[in-house]
Amino acid sequence: MTQKPSIPKGTRDFPPLEVAKRKFIMNTIQSQFEHYGFQPIETPSFENSSTLMGKYGEEGDRLIFKILNSGEYLKKVDESAFAKANYKEITPRISEKALRYDLTVPFARYVVQHQNDIEFPFKRYQMQPVWRADRPQKGRFREFYQCDADVVGSDSLWQEVEFVQLYDAVFTALKLEGVIIKMNNRKILSGIAEVIGASDKLIDFTVALDKLDKIGEDKVKQEMLDKGISQEAIDSASILFSLSGNFASQLEALKELLFTSEVGTEGIEEMLFINDAIQTLGLSTARLQLDVTLARGLNYYTGAIFEVSAPEGVQMGSIGGGGRYADLTGIFGLKDVSGVGISFGLDRIYLVLEELGLFPEEATQGVQVIFINFGDKESLYAMQAIKALRAQSIAAELYPDTAKMKKQMTHANRRSIPFVILAGDQEVADNTYTLKDMVTGTQDTVTLEELIKRLTANS
């Protein structure tokens, strides 16, 4: 009895063409990371549950994949907890390990654990899969890759400047022009909450504000009221709903709103510094925008917040994000180490490049040439040529079976192999090869030397 094979919900198989395209993106990101001085690390797929639990809020805990203990795992559960079916008590007893939920917390753990061996500031990048027990949706999976670059051990705003440039460099290298790098600052958001007298509602206020372009001004205000923010507070923040103009002029307007707030003013100073630097240095293809409605990662970001949008006209959410967290490693006992980092959304970047037809042909090219198999004698002859071609870095192979010509040609065609070589009795006798161009359909008979020359010119 055979069972119909399947994979868990929210996971994917990647066929060769998709792997090639994903690698193209990852290689591009990786090479820019390295140009900017980041070093790779890798951490385990699973961590001790205690490392992960409680680091992402209540919602996050629910979305962490827990790994069941091995052996007699029920022995550690006391009967009253079991009888009550209290999963909050039972879970830590039967599961002591959990799959990585993101790359940031494992990185913080890594920094603290290896603090004596790390030279600070430490710039690391990491590209590994993470897992979330979420309900899958379009562009959302239960297993996906994160591509992160972070710096720990430096408060300098030059890091933020560097990350803006790094985003620009990566998307320019991917030929994805016109991406919008949006920035905000937690300190500005805190300042606003402070001056309107809603400091205790900071998270509710900013989460609602974040939805402005999605649900509109009226609904945002309604949500704020629902969350217990006063009408007076909302009114005094009215400038936020009509903020326009460039980076500098928006900051100018905010300055007036926030002049009584120390933290708010500090946030504005930071953003001015970053913007001035970027104005002087310039960006190749990306655009930098201030977006005070941007509110992400508020549980841990303390300064700059980044989010990258696809170019105008492409229907896609954010394709990258990041920010500064003043006390990344504090939860693991290493105080006052500031971190700042960014992340690239591999799957979404893939969808955007696909939609815009930006994958270069060479990124997806497989084998360049295949030899038709006419029998063992002819195949040995072919293998000698294949060896010579491979030595010239030309990807070549022999069809392994002496199948019908039609079958072999069809195989070459389906794999989009651009050239086929026929070497039967006649060619062996003449010490030649018949090279067929599968695109044009033309063919001619040449020497090995000529063969290498032609295929080299074509690759």
Place this chain on the structure above:
RNA sequence: GUGGUUGUAGCUCAGCUGGUUAGAGCGCUGGUUUGUGGUACCAGAAGUCGCCGGUUCGAACCCGGUCUUCCACCCCA
């Protein structure tokens, strides 16, 4: 976690208010062409209608459960 949606051949989908042997296109296999693919023509194979149970003389179709797909919310990459 909440609400909705989907499941029929390898793929995309038809299938009438429940009624004999469940169809199409594409793909697949073989042939027209035993050293020539991508186009044409001919023939053929292929489905416990997601799974379990119920209603009925009779279920792909109705009901319940379950899994799966996709979508919205929550949250997020």
